[in-house]
Structures are given as C-alpha cells and as structure tokens.
Amino acid sequence: ARLRAECVRIGITEVVVTKGPGFGGPRHLARLSPIVLPTSKQIRLERVYKGAVLKTELGQLQLPLRSSAGVVEELLEALADLFPDEDARSIDAAALR
Numbered sequence: 001a002r003l004r005a006e007c008v009r010i011g012i013t014e015v016v017v018t019k020g021p022g023f024g025g026p027r028h029l030a031r032l033s034p035i036v037l038p039t040s041k042q043i044r045l046e047r048v049y050k051g052a053v054l055k056t057e058l059g060q061l062q063l064p065l066r067s068s069a070g071v072v073e074e075l076l077e078a079l080a081d082l083f084p085d086e087d088a089r090s091i092d093a094a095a096l097r
Contacts, residue, residue: 002072002076003015003072003076005075006079006080007032007079009083009085010079010083011034012032012033012034012035012079013032013034014031014032014033015030015031015032015075015091016030016031017029017030017031017065017071017075018031020065025051025064026051026065026066027065027066027067028064028065029062029063029064029065030061030062030063030064030065030071030075031060031061031062031063032061032063033058033059033060033061034059034060035054035059035060035061036059037054037061037065037082040075041082042054044059044081044082045074045082047093048081049064049078050064051062051064052064063075063078072093
C-alpha cells in the first residue's frame, strides 16, 4: 500500500518488477512509467543508481534492484530519493524555525 501511495503522489501509473538477468547482475529489474526527471535528478540517477536506464522518449525508468527480500523497500527508498516530498520538507523547515 505504501508503494501504491508513493506512486500516486509522484504520478507513476505503471510498476513492473521482473527477475533480473542473473550472472552477477541485479536480482530484480523494476520498470516505472511515466517518469519525467529534471537534468539534476538524471545526473543523480546515473551517479547513485548504477545500471539504471532512463528512456526519456518513453518516459520509462529501468531500475536494478539488488536485494531480493526488500524489493518494495528498495523501490520506496529510490522513489523518495529521486522525488522528495515537498510537503514533508516544508514541515521540517518550519519545525526548525
């Protein structure tokens, strides 16, 4: 339910998780769409998430997932990193004042 709520917040309508290619690659591969990332987030994606592929023409993100037990948690962490919740940040900033 948390993943669904996060996808609704971001505007993602399709999440597909498949088994990875094996042979030392990721255990699972997630395809998310539609995805629109600003340039700064595209650079962060390349730097932090090795092996991730953003297909801007299709609005699709292919994200390798390393852990087999926590696929949902890993997806939630990646989405929170790439699409921070502006409301939560404004609440945190107000609490610091």
